[in-house]
Amino acid sequence: MVKMTLIARVTDGLPLAEGLDDSRDLIDAEMYKQQVKALFKNLSKGQNEASRMSVETGPYVFQYPCPDTFIKKTKKLYQDTHTQRNIAKLNDELYEVHQIMTRNVQEVLGFGEKLDQVSQMSSRLTSESRIYADKARDLNRQALIWKWAPVAIVLGVVFLLFWVKAKLW
Secondary structure (H helix, E strand, O other): OOOEEEEEEEOOOEEEEEOOOOOOOOHHHHHHHHHHHHHHHHHHHHOOOOOOOOOOEEEEEEEEOOOOOHHHHHEEEEEEOOOOOHHHHHHHHHHHHHHHHHHHHHHHHHHHHHHHHHHHHHHHHHHHHHHHHHHHEEEEEEHHHHHHHHHHHHHHHHHHHHHHHHOOO
């Protein structure tokens, strides 16, 4: 179980980040933090062997990964820049990175065009939906008129007849 996390730069032992630790489980937390900082300083001075990657301290073991192997391999690969082979290899890798970046930019531009098309379609759909709502309202009004107009006419004629009858008699 990880009790404490501390990230530091190996070249000078400068602490870069410290993990949130739960000091309830670790009684001597400050003492162990000081030991870790001393370990980083020793690593920066070359006193501890960096490839060992663990140091025992009382009941706890400090683990420290060193990602120097990739950097060393890459440095060794391009150390002799005067040879034509290394320059050609470097140019090939740069060309490959250029191709990947070009493809990524083209994809982003393609997404932008698609977003513009979707935006236009959305605007057109909004205006057409307003037109549809207006036409639906008009059709509902016309349906209401066609439904109740005959009843209103019949009632109007009946009232007119009663009114005429009442006036004549």
